[in-house]
Amino acid sequence: MDFVIPRVDPSVPRKLMTKYGVDLLSATILARRGLLEGDEIRYYLDPSLNNLPSPFFFEDMESVVERINNAKTEGEKVVIFGDRDADGITSTTLLYTELKEMGIDVSYRVPEKDEPYGLTKDVCDEFIEKDITLVITVDCGISCNSEIEYLSQNYIDTVVLDHHLAGDNLPPAVAIIDPKVPGSGYPFADLAGCGVVAKVIWALRFSQTDLYNSEFILLHAEAGPGEDTSTIIHALRLYNLMEIDYLVEEIPNKSLELTSSRMFKFLSVNLPILVLDQEIEHTLLAQAFGSKCDIYLTDVREEVEKVIPAIKGKSLLLLSHESRMAKYSKYDIEIETLRSLFTSYCLYKHPNLTRDYEKILDLVAIGTVADLMPIKGENRILVKRGLKVLSEAPRESLVPLMSNLKLLSKPVTTVELGWYLCPVINASGRLGCPSVAIEMLISKDRLQIEDLATQLVQLNKQRKRMGDEAWDKVKNSAKKSCESFGSKFALIDNCNIARGLTGSIAARVLKEYSVPGAIVLSEEIDGRISGSMRSRESLPSRTFLSCLSSFFTDFGGHKCAGGFSMEATKLEEFKKQLDEQVLLLDEDSVEEARVVDAVIPPQYMNPNLIKIVELFEPYGEQNGPLQFLMESAEIENCVKVGSDSEKGNIKLQIKYGEFSWIAMYWGGGQKGKIEVGDKAKIIFRLARNYWNGQANLVLTILDMEKL
Secondary structure, eight states, rough: OOOOOOOTTTTHHHHHHHHHHOHHHHHHHHHHHHHHHHHHHHHHOOOOGGOOOGGSSSHHHHHHHHHHHHHHHHTTEEEEEEEEEHHHHHHHHHHHHHHHHTTTTTEEEETTTOSSSSSOOHHHHHHHHOOOOOOEEEEEOOTHHHHHHHHTTTOEEEEOOOOOOOOOOOOOSEEETTTSSTOOSSSOOOOOOOHHHHHHHHHHHHSSSSSTTTEEEEEEEEEEETTEEEEEEEEEEEEEEEEEEEEEEETTTTTTOOOGGGHHHHHSSSEEEESHHHHHHHHHEEEEEEOOOOOOOOOOOHHHHHOOOGGOOOOOOHHHHHHSGOOOOOHHHHHHHHHHHHHHHHHHHHHHHHHHHHTTTHHHHHHHHHHTTSSSSSSHHHHHHHHHHHHHOOTTTHHHHHHTTOTTTSSOOOOHHHIIHHHHHHHHHHTTTTHHHHHHHHOHHHHHHHHHHHHHHHHHHHHHHHHHHHHHHHHHHHHHHHHTTTTTTTEEEEEEEEEHHHHHHHHHHHHHHHHEEEEEEEBBBBTEEEEEEEEETOOOOHHHHTTGGEEEEEEEEEEEEEEEEEEGGHHHHHHHHHHHHHHHHOOOOOOOOOOOOOEGGGGGGGGTTHHHHHHHHSSSTTTOOOOOEEEEEEEEEOOOOEEOTTOOOOEEEETTTTTEEEEOOOOOOOOOOTTTTTTEEEEEEEEEETTTTTTEEEEHHHHEEEE
């Protein structure tokens, strides 16, 4: 049994306990996972929508908002062009629905049948013929330089909403929102395409409020450390609720020339200065600058109390001690509390920015999980809140599909999304008819929704069948290719794989043969070949493919997934160049040892452990499920389950500490005989299992070693 337990300085978890109010086990896991700073930890401990960064951190966001609002005012014809996968489908659905509700003349277009990824000249010609004046690409576009130039030459503006890595040159769009573009201004680079669209939707809604383009200063003053000798003033400047400047200055009382004070200059910019208690703050400012200093303050307490009555009668100091947000802040605790209060007031005053906005996060969760985006940072909030919507109040257009998949009336997790919902939505795109999924999601007709949901389920069954047939065709070639590349890589190029299956086959090659990377090429269509690459984090797909870009008509991708198209005539030369490129790869292709998050003492092995498991949800890319270790558990019962005896699936009852646990050990029968009374060291995961409306705690054994 090969595993590692990351070592941490014992003082670090205790500091996290004190600062963030978590228990020792949770603090230890945070430390072992490298989650040490407030900005990282708050996404685990406080997944509030208020923690989402402002969309206006994107340099081009105002340009996007103004261009779309202008299209509405001028009655322009707008088209959304998306990708055919689940991220593209959800992105297209979200933006189409939002623009439609805004009253914009909008349509959508996605690649159908065997059409290639991204904009093409033929698609651009369609838009020209239809008198389109604004094209918005979603989950694509960042590599479509020539096509966007062609649209521009025909007096059609393009807005690019993407999340893929850009090439050396950006397309000539009127605005680009892509967190991976250098200089985008956005603090989180790992949004999915649907996450980018969600930011644009929030910004569009915000632009319809009186807060749009507003700028002001939040101020708080307090007595300095010496008795009546100095005053400390904190000032935070916000624009579109986005922090753009912060200043703190300790000022000797009444002994400083105003012109030499950085704070006085900061406050003398003719902006509204907002405080929670005007009289108290004014007294402190007079104490610092002298009574002749006239700085006009606006007291927001009365307005904030109308929306947040819980703060009534409480000082800012008391509120800061009660605030969850303040402990994560990089600012002074009281100015952070004031910022949090005022932001909450503004957002809750406009439900379409909070309560109603949360309703769109169901599709954001689906697209983010389907596109294998890291479940860290902002994605944790988007996915967690989206799962809540799917679990408690799914949109009507998803209910028949979720019912068919038996996902109603129980909590939906990323496991259910990844295993059931995402593949079904993806199937329509894989088989060349993504509009089936989009039409289902945007439909208001119950009968049509049910019919389209049934079609999606059938398409997914067809995809599975085709995938199994394709794997049977390629597995021998895959094995030979891995051997020929010295277990560094695999190339499948001679099996006539359908374009929609290349990604899943590449992923399967990666899993089955433990190679760092794999490319699967599609069948030839109209003299063109498409390909998909899947890779480990140690071999970034986009970077690897960029070394071969001279062969491609277009390419793009993420860190661990990429795709491209090329002329079939270039195949042999491409393969020669690929051989040379693989030779440059590192030799290390060994699987890493399993990482254990915590050794669980017997007294900690109780039902409350599930609370810690759920604290770290949702799980997914770069945030795998917690893995625990029991050092001496007793096997009380052992039964083989399932009809396939070769797999050797075992159901166990395990005694550890005061409790007995039901555990599943998939394939455990192949790893040695297990008998009642055995003592064993066990690596496991813990989760809730739902059956007939009942929830039970079940262990999944990952590895076991008899003692």
